Amino acid sequence: MPTRTADEHPNPSGPRCYCGLWHSEPKVLERQGIPRGYCGLCQVCGQPGHARHFPGAVPVTGAWCEKHYLRLRRYHPLGSTGFFLWATIAVLVVAGLVLFWTVV
Ligand SMILES: [Zn+2]
Ligand SMILES: [Zn+2]
Secondary structure (H helix, E strand, C coil): CCCCCCCCCCCCCCCCCCCCHHHHCHHHHHHCCCCCCCCEECCCCCCEEEEEECCECCCCEEEECHHHHHHHHHHCCCECCHHHHHHHHHHHHHHHHHHHHHHC
């Protein structure tokens, strides 16, 4: 596994993204107006961010800033944490309905 240098990525322990393009194809990123240290522009707010896979069980790649990436992971129904959040809510709703039907 290649080691990342500090200037290559602001968060070396973060999720995999396309910052490696700064080494192989820097023109691709420069053409899109992406500042160094980032590899994408957030598709929600347009701020510099990182292009990476959707944080969940769907094969989608997009670009998000840290804020929107975390928000997506926490609250989107298909995100890794969001899935459990919504699954819990669904189970509670079903349990509530069952309880309601059995009582009435
Ligand atoms: Zn990146
Ligand atoms: Zn954003």
